[in-house]
Amino acid sequence: QSVLTQPPSVSAAPGQKVTISCSGSSSNIGNNFVSWYQQLPGTAPTFLIYDNNKRPSGIPDRFSGSKSGTSATLGITGLQTGDEADYYCGTWDNSLSAVVFGGGTKLTVL
């Protein structure tokens, strides 16, 4: 059971928008920055969003992040088949003194 809660799967058609939620508590999301990672099949994770809503260089603005209270959200617009991947949220947990991840969300672009 992961400390952060994500939906197991989401799906949408090409060109559409999708959001992926990540729910935590005051010991993690509520008091720390959230980051997001994309993992394409058979590859290492890549850095997608940091500090809740900042994009590293090279990440298109189709990807966005937000945080409110103890929850965070990843948004992807203009969906492409190449966006099919697993997406993970992560943050520091002050009570555990550890990085915690969500269980991951599999995105299917129909």
Add this chain to the structure above:
Amino acid sequence: VQLVQSGAEVRKPGASVKVSCKASGYGFTSYHMHWVRQAPGQGLEWMGIINPSGGGPTTYAQKFQGRVTMTRDTSTSTVHMELSSLTSEDTAVYYCARSVRPHSHLGGMDVWGQGTTVTVSS
């Protein structure tokens, strides 16, 4: 900026394994290094973090305390992760990942190694 990990390993139950991660393209001692693993078909699991400058304690996830040791060699810009008393449940891909902020464990992991597959089987 690149992290290159050592090759796949196969171990018997009860043995130990040591995985290496060589950094290049940036100031090795300026960025903390995380270790994350992923069992087959499962999600990401954080194992711990080491400060390559040697300042401050190395932090391990509670689950792995007593069984994992993270070290660094500044002469070769390499961090190592050794896991002992292996069981079949330790079969996973092990990743090193650089902390995004200099001198901080916070903010996420911006550069990842390619992963090292460790298989534990009798």
